[in-house]
Amino acid sequence: MIGIVPSLSRTSASLLALVVLLVALWLGAAIGETSIPMGVVAKTVANRLWDAGYGLDALDEGIIWNYRVSRAIVAACCGSALALSGVVLQSLLRNPLADPYILGISAGASTGAVGVAVLGIGAGLMTLPAGAFVGAILAFGLVSLLAMRAGRGHGAIILAGVAGSQLFNALTSLIVTKAANAEQARAIMFWLLGNLSGVRWPDVWLAVPVAVVGLIVCLWHARALDAFTFGSESAASLGIPVRRVYVVLIGTTAMMTAAMVSIVGSIGFVGLVIPHVSRMIVGVRHGLLLPASALIGAVFMIAADIVSRVVIPGQVLPIGVVTALVGAPAFAVILSQSRTVR
Amino acid sequence: MKLSACNVSWSTGGVSILRDVSLDVVAGEFLGIVGPNGSGKTSLMSLLAGLRRPRSGRVLLDGQSVDKLGRKEIARRIALVEQQAETSERISARQAVELGRTPHLGPFTPWSARDDDIVDEAIRNVGMAQLTARMWHTLSGGERQRLHIARALAQEPQILLLDEPTNHLDIGHQIGLLHLVRQQKLTAVAALHDLNHAAMFCDRVALMSGGRIAALGRPYEVLTEERIRTVFGLDVDVEHEGEGRCHIRYRAPGAPTAVRPMLKRIS
Numbered sequence: 001m002i003g004i005v006p007s008l009s010r011t012s013a014s015l016l017a018l019v020v021l022l023v024a025l026w027l028g029a030a031i032g033e034t035s036i037p038m039g040v041v042a043k044t045v046a047n048r049l050w051d052a053g054y055g056l057d058a059l060d061e062g063i064i065w066n067y068r069v070s071r072a073i074v075a076a077c078c079g080s081a082l083a084l085s086g087v088v089l090q091s092l093l094r095n096p097l098a099d100p101y102i103l104g105i106s107a108g109a110s111t112g113a114v115g116v117a118v119l120g121i122g123a124g125l126m127t128l129p130a131g132a133f134v135g136a137i138l139a140f141g142l143v144s145l146l147a148m149r150a151g152r153g154h155g156a157i158i159l160a161g162v163a164g165s166q167l168f169n170a171l172t173s174l175i176v177t178k179a180a181n182a183e184q185a186r187a188i189m190f191w192l193l194g195n196l197s198g199v200r201w202p203d204v205w206l207a208v209p210v211a212v213v214g215l216i217v218c219l220w221h222a223r224a225l226d227a228f229t230f231g232s233e234s235a236a237s238l239g240i241p242v243r244r245v246y247v248v249l250i251g252t253t254a255m256m257t258a259a260m261v262s263i264v265g266s267i268g269f270v271g272l273v274i275p276h277v278s279r280m281i282v283g284v285r286h287g288l289l290l291p292a293s294a295l296i297g298a299v300f301m302i303a304a305d306i307v308s309r310v311v312i313p314g315q316v317l318p319i320g321v322v323t324a325l326v327g328a329p330a331f332a333v334i335l336s337q338s339r340t341v342r
Numbered sequence: 343m344k345l346s347a348c349n350v351s352w353s354t355g356g357v358s359i360l361r362d363v364s365l366d367v368v369a370g371e372f373l374g375i376v377g378p379n380g381s382g383k384t385s386l387m388s389l390l391a392g393l394r395r396p397r398s399g400r401v402l403l404d405g406q407s408v409d410k411l412g413r414k415e416i417a418r419r420i421a422l423v424e425q426q427a428e429t430s431e432r433i434s435a436r437q438a439v440e441l442g443r444t445p446h447l448g449p450f451t452p453w454s455a456r457d458d459d460i461v462d463e464a465i466r467n468v469g470m471a472q473l474t475a476r477m478w479h480t481l482s483g484g485e486r487q488r489l490h491i492a493r494a495l496a497q498e499p500q501i502l503l504l505d506e507p508t509n510h511l512d513i514g515h516q517i518g519l520l521h522l523v524r525q526q527k528l529t530a531v532a533a534l535h536d537l538n539h540a541a542m543f544c545d546r547v548a549l550m551s552g553g554r555i556a557a558l559g560r561p562y563e564v565l566t567e568e569r570i571r572t573v574f575g576l577d578v579d580v581e582h583e584g585e586g587r588c589h590i591r592y593r594a595p596g597a598p599t600a601v602r603p604m605l606k607r608i609s
């Protein structure tokens with residue numbers, strides 16, 4: 001059994017994916033503390049995009065357009081980007097446990113973003129996402145170095161990642177306690193747990209290009225990622241310029257993670273679990289696995305965001321809490337299944 | 343298509359592994375590389391495949407330095423079957439062979455019917471047609487090895503580099519596989535452990551010892567009793583057969599030399 005994907009042509013599969021994504025976004029905009037009928041959502045979007053001129057409650061329209069739509073779009077981008085990062089890292093490092101959160105890339109990005117926001121490092125020159133990118137690259141560099149020192153075993157990189165995460169989280173706490181005032185500190189701590197409440201349209205203009213470029217770069221390398229099945233030497237003998245592929249793809253992963261962390265904070269388990277779920281559905285070939293992971297990641301994140309808003313009335317749960325609550329048990333199931341397979 | 347190493351040396355971690363190795367692989371020939379564990383066979387293979395750069399000297403493919411060629415260009419002409427290559431991915435036997443098409447496909451070139459034909463042919467060639475749907479982790483060591491070779495054939499190379507291709511194979515498949523390689527219209531270089539396989543199938547043999555080529559030539563010229571004793575520390579009897587072929591009879595350590603004439607008489 002290679003997967004339970006129905007044999008669809010490429011175009012119809014892409015169309016289906018687009019429809020699924022649009023429906024998820026639509027639901028994401030409609031459901032919330034106050035549920036708004038789907039029709040109103042559609043009319044709002046029509047009003048804003050094409051000046052359709054439907055008469056709508058200005059408050060509803062404002063909530064939908066200014067908060068919910070942008071939020072749903074960013075959630076989708078974030079889910080895709082993290083899932084893609086997970087697929088790429090798992091393939092390149094040949095490790096089913098790899099993902100940006102576990103490897104400390106997210107923690108490094110947080111430290112970078114906090115460094116810029118609180119300490120004003122590179123003030124004027126560096127934006128928050130740029131700071132996050134530098135932090136992400138530094139963290140991955142440090143973790144790989146540590147892993148190489150610890151030996152090349154399967155567990156080494158994960159252990160190094162755990163150490164790296166702890167280190168960068170500690171650094172973040174240090175920066176926050178030392179330099180931030182009480183209000184800033186509270187806001188940052190809430191953001192660190194993963195939070196979409198602050199998302200507005202400007203964030204969309206960062207999230208969408210990053211996710212789309214990330215997806216294209218990954219798809220461009222789909223065959224190269226397949227070629228890593230038997231390791232990097234084997235990939236090289238199949239004509240893959242291994243070092244260049246590493247640099248481009250790790251860079252892309254860091255970029256996607258950094259951008260998402262700078263917008264919504266670090267969110268765990270999405271990058272880890274979604275690739276495994278996608279593999280069960282479409283198989284291990286990256287030409288299919290990458291788009292499937294991007295779609296499933298996007299839909300999952302929109303759903304998690306909806307849950308985070310409605311599960312406790314009057315309260316918004318950090319989305320990182322929701323993904324962990326769903327992701328941890330899902331991951332346990334995957335782990336125990338993979339044990340019986342091998 | 344000619345592959346050659348000119349005065350190639352390679353070292354890693356301050357230890358010199360290959361020293362001043364020179365050899366030519368002539369188009370269409372089957373060159374065997376034999377030598378004890380750690381003598382540098384695998385290292386030489388990866389230099390020939392352009393996976394590593396020599397510290398000094400050059401590896402030339404049709405007179406062109408492989409350093410100057412792109413990875414993809416090399417992979418369209420040279421396929422390598424590694425000594426060990428494993429995966430924990432849940433891929434099927436056929437998918438493993440399909441990877442061989444990688445150097446012929448661009449990032450977005452669609453998979454074609456021709457690619458399918460080439461993959462089918464490669465799988466049939468190694469006698470794995472009935473197992474294509476099986477998952478990799480359910481296959482035996484020998485079956486995996488044959489699929490690796492099918493993958494290399496699907497690469498449609500002009501030169502096939504095989505690092506201990508008969509690993510894990512039963513004797514029937516060992517002979518079958520070497521015969522198969524011989525039958526391809528290919529230049530082949532294979533690291534082999536069984537000296538008799540080298541003697542049976544190879545046009546020429548390179549004997550490696552301590553990172554150097556101790557001897558290079560026709561099997562009966564290279565595989566002499568003295569050389570095998572100095573390089574492998576083993577007493578053997580070499581029997582010469584017709585067409586310049588030879589056969590090596592291994593002797594248990596400590597067995598008296600006097601057995602030899604008696605054996606000859608019996609046979």
Ligand SMILES: Nc1ncnc2c1ncn2[C@@H]1O[C@H](COP(=O)(O)OP(=O)(O)OP(=O)(O)O)[C@@H](O)[C@H]1O
Nearest residue numbers: 354355359377378379380381382383384385386425
């Ligand atoms: N990357 C490396 N780092 C350190 N030493 C290495 C490395 N690669 C090879 N060596 C050493 O170089 C020597 C030659 O290794 P190589 O794998 O080429 O031998 P081989 O002839 O293929 O042996 P075998 O018959 O066991 O496969 C060995 O002593 C090995 O330990």
Ligand SMILES: [Mg+2]
Nearest residue numbers: 383384425505
């Ligand atoms: Mg070897």
